[in-house]
Amino acid sequence: xxxxxxxxxxxxxxxxxxxxxxxSFIEKNIxxxxxxxxxxxxxxxxxxxxxxxxNGVLEIKTxxxxxxxxxxxxxxxxTHRNKKQGKWMPRTIDVDILYFDVDIIFSDVVNxxxxxxxxxxxxxxxxxxxxxxYIHPIYKLSNKxxxxxxxxxx
Numbered sequence: 001x002x003x004x005x006x007x008x009x010x011x012x013x014x015x016x017x018x019x020x021x022x023x024s025f026i027e028k029n030i031x032x033x034x035x036x037x038x039x040x041x042x043x044x045x046x047x048x049x050x051x052x053x054x055n056g057v058l059e060i061k062t063x064x065x066x067x068x069x070x071x072x073x074x075x076x077x078x079t080h081r082n083k084k085q086g087k088w089m090p091r092t093i094d095v096d097i098l099y100f101d102v103d104i105i106f107s108d109v110v111n112x113x114x115x116x117x118x119x120x121x122x123x124x125x126x127x128x129x130x131x132x133x134y135i136h137p138i139y140k141l142s143n144k145x146x147x148x149x150x151x152x153x154x
Contacts, residue, residue, distance in 0.1 A: 004031065004069065005098040005131070006058045007114065007123055011044065011090050015054035018080065018093040023058065025076045026095075030069055031062030037126035045120055050090050057098065057126035066100040066110045073097070098123065102137045113137060118146050 006026065010018040019039060027033055037057040044050045062069065073095045080093050098114045105112045113136060117123055124147035127134065132144040139146065 002101050004060050004100045007096040007098045009053045009055045009094045011051045011053040012092045031060040035059045037129045042122040055122045070110045
């Protein structure tokens with residue numbers, strides 16, 4: 001059984017409903033949701049000329065591999081996303097694997113840990129709520145420390 005942290009984001013349509021649908025899909029197809037962060041509204045990251053996002057993080061337990069999870073996430077996103085215009089653009093729902101155990105995977109399909117964790121306050125705020133002492137497997141720093149370092153540079 002593996003521990004996985006998933007980041008969710010939505011800024012189109014009924015964002016809370018998109019989150020509810022994603023959580024239901026995850027429970028049925030990927031694993032058990034152990035904990036949920038508070039859903040927070042944040043400014044867009046990357047391409048800031050768009051609506052604010054509803055963001056949050058889920059901690060799940062799963063028997064699936066990171067590759068299986070990514071395949072299932074892509075299937076869900078394709079059937080539930082009414083528009084995705086490209087990277088960092090508006091979307092009905094986006095689900096990212098943030099951490100998968102302490103694995104480090106960089107492939108054409110899966111990048112774990114997520115390559116932008118350390119740059120996104122909204123992700124780290126939610127991760128700190130759930131797992132402040134979880135150690136980033138590359139940087140060897142806790143989520144709490146990563147957040148502190150990021151906030152000191154803003």
